[in-house]
Amino acid sequence: MRLILAIIGALILHSQLVAQPATDYIVKAGQVPGKVLPAEVLYVLPSFKQGTVYMRNGEVTKQWLNYNIILDEMQFLGAKGDTLTIAEPALVKNIRIDSIYFFYDKTYLQLKSTVGVYKLAIKQFFVQTPYRTRGGYGTSSGVSAISTFTSMGFGGRPATNLMVDKDVAFHKLANFYIGDAFNRFYKADKKTFLNIFAEHKSSIEKYLRLNKTNFHNPAELQSLLEFCTLQ
Numbered sequence: 001m002r003l004i005l006a007i008i009g010a011l012i013l014h015s016q017l018v019a020q021p022a023t024d025y026i027v028k029a030g031q032v033p034g035k036v037l038p039a040e041v042l043y044v045l046p047s048f049k050q051g052t053v054y055m056r057n058g059e060v061t062k063q064w065l066n067y068n069i070i071l072d073e074m075q076f077l078g079a080k081g082d083t084l085t086i087a088e089p090a091l092v093k094n095i096r097i098d099s100i101y102f103f104y105d106k107t108y109l110q111l112k113s114t115v116g117v118y119k120l121a122i123k124q125f126f127v128q129t130p131y132r133t134r135g136g137y138g139t140s141s142g143v144s145a146i147s148t149f150t151s152m153g154f155g156g157r158p159a160t161n162l163m164v165d166k167d168v169a170f171h172k173l174a175n176f177y178i179g180d181a182f183n184r185f186y187k188a189d190k191k192t193f194l195n196i197f198a199e200h201k202s203s204i205e206k207y208l209r210l211n212k213t214n215f216h217n218p219a220e221l222q223s224l225l226e227f228c229t230l231q
Contacts, residue, residue: 024169026131032163033070033170041172042070044100044110044124048077051097053086065097069124069172072107094183105185109177112218115225118196119179120188120218124172131167176221189215193228200231 025041027033033042040046044067051065053074063076073085074095086092095102101111109121176188178196186192190208194201207227213220 024129024171026167026169027164029164029166034068037070037170043068045097048075049097051095053095054093055091056093057091065095067097067102067108067110070126070170072125074102074108103179103183103185105179105183109179109185112176113222115222116229117181118225118229119183119185120221120225121177121179121185122174122218123177124174126170126172128164128168128170131169174216176216176218178225188221193224197228197231200228203231204228 025033025037027036048064048066050062053061053063053065055061065074065076067073068075068085071085074089074092075083075085078084089104089108092104094104103109103111103119103121107123109123112120112122114120177185178188178192179185180196186196193204197204204224204227207224211220211223213224215221
């Protein structure tokens, strides 16, 4: 009887955990998200760490780096301790911070794994919905991506301060991408796999019929990528 009750209790707890919504972070009108959101939410790393920036022209620079998710900026600490951002990320080949690698292909992508010449990468980002104190969170119809900012001039510029003009709820999401030997990245979905591995289309389609792949699950994407490279 005790065993049965324990199993039932575990199942109830599991269902409650699954049912819990993902965390939203509320930012009030007039606040700057970069100043009110916790560092562990705003950045990939809990603090700036020494890393290396490899440029496409062969230049190599060492800086104290961290990736700002909400602004899609690779930031570094200036000589005076101020937070700056790489001004022309398109000139970046890749960046290493500890054991973490980032590539830039229209946006920063964090490397998760490699299979041969192919790469599985993740792109974290925020969306915002209107926040109503009486009605709760805004509906999905109000979802919009956080604005990113272009830069001028190579080197560093002051990090962007993004201020919201109304109460909003910030919600973190992630997409996965497949990179080829030339570091060109494409969103990881069925179409991308069939395009990259076109010569094995029938085998891949059979695999997908037998294995219901969740394209937001890195382990399942890894398995699919390994299958494709072994054909």
